[in-house]
Amino acid sequence: MRILIIGNGSIGNRHARLLASAGHEIAVLSARPVVDHRGFTSLEDALTDFLPDFVIVASVTSRHGADLDALSALGYSKSVLVEKPLLQTIPKGGITKPAMPVQVAYNLRFHPVIIALRKALEGKTIFATHIIAGQHLSQWRPGRDMLSTYSASKAAGGGVVRDLSHELDLAQHVLGPLSLITSHSARVGNVTVDSEDVAAAILSSTSCPLITIHLNYLDRQPRRHWLIITETGPIEVDLIKSTLSINGNVETIPLAPDETYKRMHQAVLAGETGPCDWDEGIAAVVLADRIAPL
Known part of the structure; x- marks a missing residue:
């Protein structure tokens, strides 16, 4: 399969490396020099000369909407995978769903612990869920000044709510569509x-009456942890340690390097259900807009 990747940053390079190793032909659209793959500086040239079967939008968050618009304007109609979040924000005039199929690269849906958690929750009554995710921003991109990264700037699409929107998507993926009760975000x-x-939100869903989500760029001990209170006892999840605990019985579920991305790629290229779709991606953006308005 011929796959065009828009963006030549770390995440675009990861997609390119993994998909090339799986036997796909890769081209990259970037203003910067492209190493190891065919490079284009014009989207029109890439679509005309490379004829991609699939496109991945891995540009900075603030460009996602413009890249999708450009693909539509040039008549591209095949499937697109957009890095998370789908958009930096919902435009004031609203957003029109593209004619082409669009999915969002929330790869943590394919974490084996999340898969096991969804199975463990089947048929259970859930009373409350607490989700916390945080890591000091200086640890994200070693060797780079954290203040120079897109994460540090609202205009570039940064901010902990959009950077850690995995938690917003995972909450809706595991617990169902979310309703926001209240929230607060700040630069502290x-x-x-x-x-x-830092940001916090209180939400509810049809399967869980009380959900709290805490996100931060400040925690020097990286964590991605869930505590779910059910009628039969607590369930805890640690996505960093790759553990699932049910009533205190801890199971470590092996996670191979890049496994979540490989599983996601397989699912989206095969047209399977499971990846985040357009409507779910938009729901996450709407929620991010309400928690941390730009």
């Missing part, structure tokens, strides 16, 4: 220029 540290570095 000095790790960003102007984007929020």
Whole structure:
């Protein structure tokens, strides 16, 4: 399969590396020099000369909408995978769903612990769920000044809510469509220029009456942890340690390097259900807009 990747940053390079190793032909659209793959600086040239069967939008978040619009304007009609979040924000005039199929690269849906958690929750009554995710921004991109990264700037699409929107998507994926009750976000540290570095939200869903989500750029001990209170006892999830605990019985579920991306690629290229679709991606953006308005 011929796959065009829009964007030549770390995440675009990861997609390119994994898909090339799986036997796909890769081209990259970027203003920067492209190494190891065919490079284009014009989207029109890439679509005309490379004739991609699939496109991945891995540009900075603030460009996702423009890249989707450009693909539509040039008549591209095949499937597209957009890096998370789908959009930086919902435009004031609203958003029109593209004619081409669009999915969002929330790869943590394919984490084996999340898969096991969904199975463990089948048939259970859930009373409350607490989700916390945080890591100090200085640890994200070693060797780079954290204040120079897109995460530090609202204009570039940064901020902890959009950077860690995996948690928003996972909450809807595991617990169902979310309703926001209240939220707060703020810049309380000095790790960003102007984007929020801490946020909290209280939500509900049809399967869980009380959901709390806490996100931050400030925690020097990286964590991605869930506590779910059910009628039969607590279930805890640690996505960093790859563990699932049911009533105190801890199981470590092996996670191979890049496994979540490989599983996601297989699912989206095969047209399977499971990846985040357009409507779910938009729901996550709407939620991010309400928690941390731009």
